[in-house]
Amino acid sequence: MKYSSATNYALHTIVYLVIAPAGKSLGVKPLADKQNLSQAYLSKIMAKLVKAGFVESTVGVNGGYRLTRPPESISFMEVIEAIEGEEALFACGDTHEHAIRVSGCLIQGVMDEAERAMEQVLRERTIAQVAQRMGEECRAFVRREAQ
Amino acid sequence: MKYSSATNYALHTIVYLVIAPAGKSLGVKPLADKQNLSQAYLSKIMAKLVKAGFVESTVGVNGGYRLTRPPESISFMEVIEAIEGEEALFACGDTHEHAIRVSGCLIQGVMDEAERAMEQVLRERTIAQVAQRMGEECRAFVRREAQ
DNA sequence: GGAGGCTTACTCGGATACGCATTGTCCGAGTAAGTCCGG
């Protein structure tokens, strides 16, 4: 079990957007180049972030993406859910005649508890917290490319 | 991101083995029937559990699987690792020229922390705890099939 | 010099291709217990 690389790209990209000067956009090209992936694929990932409401895009010359929400309000969990979906990461299936159950599968119960523990951490952590601690060279890159 | 169904099967199967009378084996057939999957596929999953040392198999007539370790010592995490492998569930990749880093990627750091929170729960929970709370109908099934 | 058209630089979205892990099947090999048959 692993998180998809799309999640990785989404998290990184959204951090880049955080440090862009307010009101300025970052285009797909610099974002994709920076992360070594194609513009086409990144724009597909961004479409999910737009749909989820973290980001908006402006088309046309000097277009690009920019945040729509304050970065302190964006948790890791929200971004991950936007990309990965919101299904539980373990599903007992209950195909057995008599699953190992009391009320609901006991195994499912343990797995759910574990998942909640992870989610709690991810909900506490915001994009802003990470952006704050970023190095200067990243900030310089963003300032250079923002428009 | 989801856990594979193989993990589900492995966890259920190992709980069934826990409640088998000491020294008795459970064959692949009843275990597979109970969970609605083919014997061939289940035996493939069991091979991993054997390799990991939770279970041993006896071939030949009246053969089958039985636990080799006390169930109180088997955590969920160990079983999951045996099936899924031990890689971290998030890998930043660091393909960027200047990943978002201070020492190591900051995003990776948050994800690792979240993963550890989940793992901690899974390490605390043992198969024995779940088996203890199982319903009578499951126990009856196992007693009937054990040999 | 102003309005309208052209070019250019972008994002959007659908269609499609590829690769790989998961899921699953098939079958031959090996093995142990129980059975049968000949001495």
Next chain:
DNA sequence: CCGGACTTACTCGGACAATGCGTATCCGAGTAAGCCTCC
């Protein structure tokens, strides 16, 4: 009876097929800004 061969009930493991999902590319469509041209 007693031992050896036969049968039967199992697991093991490799080879393979199918499926689905994540990853990725391509391209036409739409759009906004700036420029250029022509009246």
